[in-house]
Amino acid sequence: MTSFQDFNLADALTRALKEENYTTPTPIQAQTIPIALQGRDVIGIAQTGTGKTASFALPILHRLLENRIKPQPKTARVLVLSPTRELSGQILDSFNTYGRHIRLSSTLAIGGVPMGRQVRAVMQGVEVLVATPGRLLDLVQGNALKLTQVEFLVLDEADRMLDMGFINDIRKIVAKLPIKRQTLFFSATMPKDIAELADSMLRDPARVAVTPVSSTVERIAQRVIQVDHSAKPNLLAQLLKDEPVNRALVFTRTKHGADKVVKSLEKAGIPAQAIHGNKSQNHRERTLAAFRTGEIRTLVATDIAARGIDVDGVSHVVNFDLPNVPETYVHRIGRTARAGAEGVAISLVAGADELSYLRDIERLTKVTLPREDRRTPGLREAAPPAKPPHRGGRPGMQNARTNEGGNAAKGPRRRRRSNAKVPALPGNRQEPNRPSQGGGKAGSIQGVAFLHREGRPKNHAHNRNQRPN
Ligand code: AMP
Numbered sequence: 001m002t003s004f005q006d007f008n009l010a011d012a013l014t015r016a017l018k019e020e021n022y023t024t025p026t027p028i029q030a031q032t033i034p035i036a037l038q039g040r041d042v043i044g045i046a047q048t049g050t051g052k053t054a055s056f057a058l059p060i061l062h063r064l065l066e067n068r069i070k071p072q073p074k075t076a077r078v079l080v081l082s083p084t085r086e087l088s089g090q091i092l093d094s095f096n097t098y099g100r101h102i103r104l105s106s107t108l109a110i111g112g113v114p115m116g117r118q119v120r121a122v123m124q125g126v127e128v129l130v131a132t133p134g135r136l137l138d139l140v141q142g143n144a145l146k147l148t149q150v151e152f153l154v155l156d157e158a159d160r161m162l163d164m165g166f167i168n169d170i171r172k173i174v175a176k177l178p179i180k181r182q183t184l185f186f187s188a189t190m191p192k193d194i195a196e197l198a199d200s201m202l203r204d205p206a207r208v209a210v211t212p213v214s215s216t217v218e219r220i221a222q223r224v225i226q227v228d229h230s231a232k233p234n235l236l237a238q239l240l241k242d243e244p245v246n247r248a249l250v251f252t253r254t255k256h257g258a259d260k261v262v263k264s265l266e267k268a269g270i271p272a273q274a275i276h277g278n279k280s281q282n283h284r285e286r287t288l289a290a291f292r293t294g295e296i297r298t299l300v301a302t303d304i305a306a307r308g309i310d311v312d313g314v315s316h317v318v319n320f321d322l323p324n325v326p327e328t329y330v331h332r333i334g335r336t337a338r339a340g341a342e343g344v345a346i347s348l349v350a351g352a353d354e355l356s357y358l359r360d361i362e363r364l365t366k367v368t369l370p371r372e373d374r375r376t377p378g379l380r381e382a383a384p385p386a387k388p389p390h391r392g393g394r395p396g397m398q399n400a401r402t403n404e405g406g407n408a409a410k411g412p413r414r415r416r417r418s419n420a421k422v423p424a425l426p427g428n429r430q431e432p433n434r435p436s437q438g439g440g441k442a443g444s445i446q447g448v449a450f451l452h453r454e455g456r457p458k459n460h461a462h463n464r465n466q467r468p469n
Pocket of ligand 1: 021022023024025026029047050051052053054304
């Protein structure tokens with residue numbers, strides 16, 4: 001598997017990645033970074049959550065460093081166009097995170113806030129400007145900014161920009177850019193109008209796409225256990241004792257939750273360790289090695305931390321907390337049933353929130369999972385009424401093949417268990433609508449690796465307009 005070392009990125013970048021605990025590039029990063037480092041245009045089909053921001057930010061920062069020149073007044077060397085203020089802020093944060101050791105000058109140009117500060121921010125020129133198309137044009141038309149020195153252009157979430165009616169603004173912006181530039185174009189979907197836009201902007205682009213989720217999830221037996229919140233730790237310990245566990249991966253939504261689960265398991269006499277963003281790289285490697293060799297059979301992880309885990313023989317995935325993004329569920333349970341093996345996924349569902357997440361999952365996968373009810377009688381919460389799965393899945397979601405009633409009861413069963421299969425998920429979808437990107441939480445079942453922004457600093461409100469040395 002590729003590692004970030006293989007890209008020979010500038011030391012300052014590698015250092016920042018290490019500090020961020022990035023070990024393994026995601027598939028979109030592994031494909032995009034080497035090509036972009038060569039200076040080629042790239043057209044990438046990837047959604048938020050796949051790590052696509054780093055896939056363009058890292059090679060661009062590396063190339064900026066190879067030729068570090070002071071930007072001219074009222075110009076930007078890198079222009080990133082994104083559809084929303086939130087996404088723009090996240091992209092700027094990413095650039096600043098990866099560029100934290102290089103005194104990067106960077107700023108935002110987004111609508112909905114007064115322009116004066118943005119005018120001042122670009123006055124001296126910036127290396128990286130992340131903008132929404134409308135505000136960018138305002139700055140250009142107000143002579144606060146010239147686009148003549150842009151060396152790198154990124155279009156992020158191009159399909160969404162078209163959905164939001166930015167096509168004309170984008171065309172106007174592109175017409176003002178130098179022809180000689182590197183363009184990196186990302187879209188979650190590639191319908192005809194997006195492909196045409198890409199064609200008009202890119203020169204001999206390399207195409208990259210994240211691979212569809214494999215159909216291995218078909219071999220996963222899924223159980224849902226409704227339980228009181230406070231009873232989850234005991235139930236988890238019981239399950240891990242009762243089930244024929246080879247290796248179990250337990251998912252929690254938060255880092256703190258992961259640590260708490262480890263403590264409660266240890267109390268119950270089940271050795272377990274946690275990996276998450278707060279653990280050192282060293283600790284993470286030691287833990288993974290112990291999990292691989294079987295020294296520890298239970299690993300507790302957050303979604304981000306788990307994405308680098310490439311371990312065969314995970315017999316059980318337990319969702320201690322259900323994810324609020326349904327695609328994350330599919331990705332989590334895909335950690336079992338690898339390499340032709342069969343796997344079990346058990347979800348502990350407590351409260352109305354998790355019940356509604358479960359319904360979202362069922363709508364996405366088009367499978368209704370039978371519930372085992374272990375809630376304390378009398379404490380059972382009134383469940384909100386079930387919404388039936390609708391034919392096309394959630395608006396903008398990929399359609400998963402219907403496999404209702406499929407029963408995947410396989411292998412020895414120790415106790416009563418309801419099983420259901422997740423349908424195989426098709427590949428790229430030719431459909432423009434998709435869920436809105438909200439704070440990096442939106443996702444798709446299109447990509448194998450799904451990352452969720454965790455602990456991302458919310459510092460994009462202010463301008464990090466530091467001068468380069
Ligand atoms: P993105 O798809 O770019 O929005 O990234 C989603 C989240 O994954 C962000 O919080 C990133 O910081 C994180 N991330 C991106 N690449 C990696 C990686 N190779 N390893 C761990 N986390 C990553």
